[in-house]
Amino acid sequence: xxxxxxxxxxxxxxxxxxxxxxxxxxxxxxxxxxxxxxxxxxxxxxxxxxxxxxxxxxxxxxxxxxxxxxxxxxxxxxxxxxxxxxxxxxxxxxxxxxxxxxxxxxxxxxxxxxxxxxxxxxxxxxxxxxxxxxxxxxxxxxxxxxxxxxxxxxxxxxxxxxxxxxxxxxxxxxxxxxxxxxxxxxxxxxxxxxxxxxxxxxxxxxxxxxxxxxxxxxxxxxxxxxxxxxxxxxxxxxxxxxxxxxxxxxxxxxxxxxxxxxxxxxxxxxxxxxxxxxxxxxxxxxxxxxxxxxxxxxxxxxxxxxxxxxxxxxxxxxxxxxxxxxxxxxxxxxxxx
Amino acid sequence: xxxxxxxxxxxxxxxxxxxxxxxxxxxxxxxxxxxxxxxxxxxxxxxxxxxxxxxxxxxxxxxxxxxxxxxxxxxxxxxxxxxxxxxxxxxxxxxxxxxxxxxxxxxxxxxxxxxxxxxxxxxxxxxxxxxxxxxxxxxxxxxxxxxxxxxxxxxxxxxxxxxxxxxxxxxxxxxxxxxxxxxxxxxxxxxxxxxxxxxxxxxxxxxxxxxxxxxxxxxxxxxxxxxxxxxxxxxxxxxxxxxxxxxxxxxxxxxxxxxxxxxxxxxxxxxxxxxxxxxxxxxxxxxxxxxxxxxxxxxxxxxxxxxxxxxxxxxxxxxxxxxxxxxxxxxxxxxxxxxxxxxxxxxxxxxxx
Numbered sequence: 001x002x003x004x005x006x007x008x009x010x011x012x013x014x015x016x017x018x019x020x021x022x023x024x025x026x027x028x029x030x031x032x033x034x035x036x037x038x039x040x041x042x043x044x045x046x047x048x049x050x051x052x053x054x055x056x057x058x059x060x061x062x063x064x065x066x067x068x069x070x071x072x073x074x075x076x077x078x079x080x081x082x083x084x085x086x087x088x089x090x091x092x093x094x095x096x097x098x099x100x101x102x103x104x105x106x107x108x109x110x111x112x113x114x115x116x117x118x119x120x121x122x123x124x125x126x127x128x129x130x131x132x133x134x135x136x137x138x139x140x141x142x143x144x145x146x147x148x149x150x151x152x153x154x155x156x157x158x159x160x161x162x163x164x165x166x167x168x169x170x171x172x173x174x175x176x177x178x179x180x181x182x183x184x185x186x187x188x189x190x191x192x193x194x195x196x197x198x199x200x201x202x203x204x205x206x207x208x209x210x211x212x213x214x215x216x217x218x219x220x221x222x223x224x225x226x227x228x229x230x231x232x233x234x235x236x237x238x239x240x241x242x243x244x245x246x247x248x249x250x251x252x253x254x255x256x257x258x259x260x261x262x263x264x265x266x267x268x269x270x271x272x273x274x275x276x277x278x279x280x281x282x283x284x285x286x287x288x289x290x291x292x293x294x295x296x297x298x299x300x301x302x303x304x305x306x307x308x309x310x311x312x313x314x315x316x317x318x319x320x321x322x323x324x325x326x327x328x329x330x331x332x333x334x335x336x337x
Numbered sequence: 338x339x340x341x342x343x344x345x346x347x348x349x350x351x352x353x354x355x356x357x358x359x360x361x362x363x364x365x366x367x368x369x370x371x372x373x374x375x376x377x378x379x380x381x382x383x384x385x386x387x388x389x390x391x392x393x394x395x396x397x398x399x400x401x402x403x404x405x406x407x408x409x410x411x412x413x414x415x416x417x418x419x420x421x422x423x424x425x426x427x428x429x430x431x432x433x434x435x436x437x438x439x440x441x442x443x444x445x446x447x448x449x450x451x452x453x454x455x456x457x458x459x460x461x462x463x464x465x466x467x468x469x470x471x472x473x474x475x476x477x478x479x480x481x482x483x484x485x486x487x488x489x490x491x492x493x494x495x496x497x498x499x500x501x502x503x504x505x506x507x508x509x510x511x512x513x514x515x516x517x518x519x520x521x522x523x524x525x526x527x528x529x530x531x532x533x534x535x536x537x538x539x540x541x542x543x544x545x546x547x548x549x550x551x552x553x554x555x556x557x558x559x560x561x562x563x564x565x566x567x568x569x570x571x572x573x574x575x576x577x578x579x580x581x582x583x584x585x586x587x588x589x590x591x592x593x594x595x596x597x598x599x600x601x602x603x604x605x606x607x608x609x610x611x612x613x614x615x616x617x618x619x620x621x622x623x624x625x626x627x628x629x630x631x632x633x634x635x636x637x638x639x640x641x642x643x644x645x646x647x648x649x650x651x652x653x654x655x656x657x658x659x660x661x662x663x664x665x666x667x668x669x670x671x672x673x674x675x676x677x678x679x680x681x682x683x684x685x686x687x688x689x690x
Binding site: 053121 | 382459587589
């Protein structure tokens with residue numbers, strides 16, 4: 001084991017895979033500076049800065065994947081994926097079915113997501129539920145360095161398109177670039193175990209579609225991804241002191257959802273609480289309820305999500321995004337249901 | 338300010354004093370924004386228009402009642418020069434409920450109904466917005482136009498090129514203003530752009546003109562012709578103006594940070610770069626050194642730009658006004674005093690809180 005930052009763990013995984021597989025290329029805006037180490041090591045033929053033309057370069061990455069390459073296409077922030085959504089929704093996700101299963105699209109879309117640093121509602125969205133809604137897209141959201149490496153390795157070996165979401169509060173360089181800008185005068189609620197942590201010397205793949213139990217609990221199970229996982233653990237520690245035993249499960253993959261683990265945990269505790277930084281309506285939190293109810297598991301249910309467009313002002317933003325206080329309130333209410 | 342604008346229209350000649358005043362107002366305001374950002378009172382990213390002022394002044398200085406502006410992520414100078422209350426703008430940046438957008442938009446998402454202006458943090462989005470404002474103008478405010486401000490990076494965005502076509506096909510009253518600093522964030526624009534942007538616009542049948550973006554008076558002339566065409570229903574025009582961004586892509590731009598504190602900022606980068614250069618598995622050493630050179634030349638270029646005063650549009654116009662030093666001093670004193678008042682008013686406690 002060695003201690004790595006979230007961002008370095010991803011880069012190590014990419015470097016390892018790129019050294020092994022010459023068909024892996026990285027393309028996206030500013031990748032020669034954002035991925036400067038890979039740019040120097042593998043050269044401009046394999047790390048290609050693009051124009052600000054998401055529709056063109058994401059679409060091109062889809063077709064390059066169809067034609068034998070393994071592109072890692074970077075869309076700086078998931079919000080900007082909107083500009084390229086046709087390439088994902090109508091093409092990447094559907095090629096395999098349209099070709100009768102003969103044609104794969106081994107594509108990784110790497111994109112930064114999430115809020116908590118004051119960039120406003122057009123740069124801080126999560127959108128994993130929105131993307132996971134589309135059949136044919138795999139969506140992963142790591143919450144710690146080991147999973148960040150493991151999920152990247154898995155994504156790079158996956159034969160269908162994977163959206164890899166990198167939370168900006170976990171990736172130190174994103175937070176510095178967009179939040180701090182070199183300043184020491186601003187503070188962020190950064191989960192320490194998310195940004196730095198042990199990574200195996202030879203990182204292991206984290207299987208796609210496999211959730212992780214992070215904390216056992218008898219009274220309820222909290223499900224989350226990304227930064228939400230850390231907020232949930234903080235809340236569970238407080239709840240324990242109040243006599244409420246809350247388990248925490250990191251889903252890690254949004255789609256395909258680890259239904260077995262979700263149902264098992266729901267059946268065991270009878271209470272589920274979803275902590276989801278993505279929008280509340282028609283998303284991951286509702287999906288969890290549906291999955292459990294479809295199995296006929298009787299549960300009490302609550303959720304703490306983002307309900308509205310994320311406001312710019314930091315104090316408003318902190319209220320809108322799932323935070324420890326909101327999770328605690330929801331958990332206490334859930335116990336009374 | 339409005340009276341001055343009226344005068345200009347009557348004389349059909351730009352007034353460098355008026356243009357300098359607009360530019361200075363914006364510059365001094367953004368210097369205060371920089372300070373407040375550095376002190377941590379303004380969160381997140383902050384994209385300034387420092388270096389673009391001549392382009393903005395030359396265009397916005399001759400807009401009239403009913404004209405619309407579609408803005409990018411550098412919306413502060415156009416809004417200030419259009420006469421939007423600077424106190425409301427600054428309060429917005431501070432995230433206050435008494436700000437222009439109640440603290441919910443921030444500097445990339447500024448909206449104003451009168452004068453009509455909307456900004457977006459999505460690169461290229463000002464193209465479709467200007468086309469739509471111009472379409473509405475045709476029904477509701479004949480004789481007015483819409484201006485789209487965007488960078489040369491945005492010129493490669495599909496929606497912007499589609500908007501050029503739409504505006505040309507429908508003869509919409511749009512003035513497309515491309516502010517070209519040759520850099521799409523840190524990517525050299527020529528390295529990712531095919532052809533010449535004015536020719537690209539001409540390919541859509543849109544008259545296009547390249548003007549030096551340092552010279553507010555020249556911008557004014559070019560914009561004047563375009564605005565007149567638009568008002569007469571003769572369709573869109575494309576203006577291309579070179580400029581520099583004196584504070585980089587945004588405040589805290591890593592390339593500028595390196596230029597300012599090379600040793601401190603380069604230290605954490607150097608180790609991983611050397612490891613990448615020397616790792617046994619990778620591309621050939623020739624290719625690796627070439628890649629490394631790409632990065633170091635990017636840094637060198639920024640250091641050079643940092644220490645040259647070239648490209649500052651305020652210095653350029655100010656030089657012209659040096660012939661009347663007392664008037665220049667008086668004007669600067671007035672704008673400085675106004676900025677201090679704005680600052681004091683913006684920082685006063687919010688009675689609603």
